[in-house]
Amino acid sequence: MKNIPKVTALCLSIVFISLSSISNAQQRYTDYDPIADFYNRFWSVPLERLAIGKLEKIMLPNLKPKAEILDLMCGTGHIAATLHKKGFRMTGLDGSAKMLEFAKKKIPNMKTILADARYFTTSKKFDAVICMSDGLNHIMKEEGLTKAFTQVYKALKSGGQFVFDMNWEERYIKGWNLRGLRVEYDNSEGIISSSYNKNTRIGSIKFWLYYPIDKAKNTWKRKAWELTQYCYTPQQIKKALQTAGFQTIKAYEANQDLGDARNAGRAYYVCKK
Numbered sequence: 001m002k003n004i005p006k007v008t009a010l011c012l013s014i015v016f017i018s019l020s021s022i023s024n025a026q027q028r029y030t031d032y033d034p035i036a037d038f039y040n041r042f043w044s045v046p047l048e049r050l051a052i053g054k055l056e057k058i059m060l061p062n063l064k065p066k067a068e069i070l071d072l073m074c075g076t077g078h079i080a081a082t083l084h085k086k087g088f089r090m091t092g093l094d095g096s097a098k099m100l101e102f103a104k105k106k107i108p109n110m111k112t113i114l115a116d117a118r119y120f121t122t123s124k125k126f127d128a129v130i131c132m133s134d135g136l137n138h139i140m141k142e143e144g145l146t147k148a149f150t151q152v153y154k155a156l157k158s159g160g161q162f163v164f165d166m167n168w169e170e171r172y173i174k175g176w177n178l179r180g181l182r183v184e185y186d187n188s189e190g191i192i193s194s195s196y197n198k199n200t201r202i203g204s205i206k207f208w209l210y211y212p213i214d215k216a217k218n219t220w221k222r223k224a225w226e227l228t229q230y231c232y233t234p235q236q237i238k239k240a241l242q243t244a245g246f247q248t249i250k251a252y253e254a255n256q257d258l259g260d261a262r263n264a265g266r267a268y269y270v271c272k273k
């Protein structure tokens with residue numbers, strides 16, 4: 001009889017562990033679903049140009065022709081489409097089904113994976129994994145960042161490269177201070193504001209889109225969204241990469257190492273398995 005509470009506690013912890021692993025497995029980042037169309041029109045092209053310019057300097061010369069590349073957090077697929085045209089065999093992964101729909105339209109024969117970067121698995125091993133345009137800053141906890149790096153490490157072939165960019169604090173301080181930027185969007189109008197809180201190290205972008213209900217009556221419907229990012233220190237990023245297994249890690253700061261002053265504070269990492 002004395003053992004009953006112990007047995008009960010054991011059973012309860014097994015149930016708790018099973019339930020938390022189920023909820024982790026089901027957890028998927030979907031915050032871009034409502035703004036996928038907006039992102040595809042306004043942001044993906046300039047971000048593709050920025051990313052490809054850097055990949056041409058730090059990654060592409062080291063890849064064999066037709067290498068297999070996983071584009072982690074591929075978004076609407078502009079970067080994957082350009083690399084596909086260059087002959088690389090692309091797979092795109094994203095947490096947002098809406099973002100992936102755009103990616104599939106651009107590269108109809110590309111394999112896509114709807115999954116969270118922290119929990120994805122692949123049977124295929126890749127020559128390279130890329131994750132561009134500060135995708136990894138969307139992971140709000142260090143534990144989650146380590147999980148994503150660990151899954152990337154597993155998905156790479158031995159000797160494979162992991163190339164990504166992340167915003168360091170300088171980027172948030174210099175760039176995340178938009179105050180009511182106005183955009184026109186089909187019949188609609190939008191306002192975007194961004195901010196960065198040094199105490200919490202959280203960056204936020206808020207969108208308000210106004211759709212006309214009845215132009216004659218000047219009535220509008222408003223939709224509002226917020227995206228957040230976490231600003232990791234370079235030490236936190238390095239520690240998470242090392243915990244995942246990466247030993248060869250090189251960071252290039254956009255301004256100082258790659259001559260891109262407009263993107264000062266964006267750091268490009270090249271890691272090797």
Ligand SMILES: C[S@@+](CC[C@H](N)C(=O)[O-])C[C@H]1O[C@@H](n2cnc3c(N)ncnc32)[C@H](O)[C@@H]1O
Pocket residue numbers: 029030031032044047048051072073074075076077078079093094095096099115116117118131132133134135138139
């Ligand atoms: C700023 S966009 C970058 C998209 C693309 N890499 C590019 O350069 O255009 C960030 C993307 O990361 C995806 N994302 C953010 N966190 C994610 C997560 N934990 N798992 C999977 N996708 C995630 C979003 O859905 C979004 O498509």
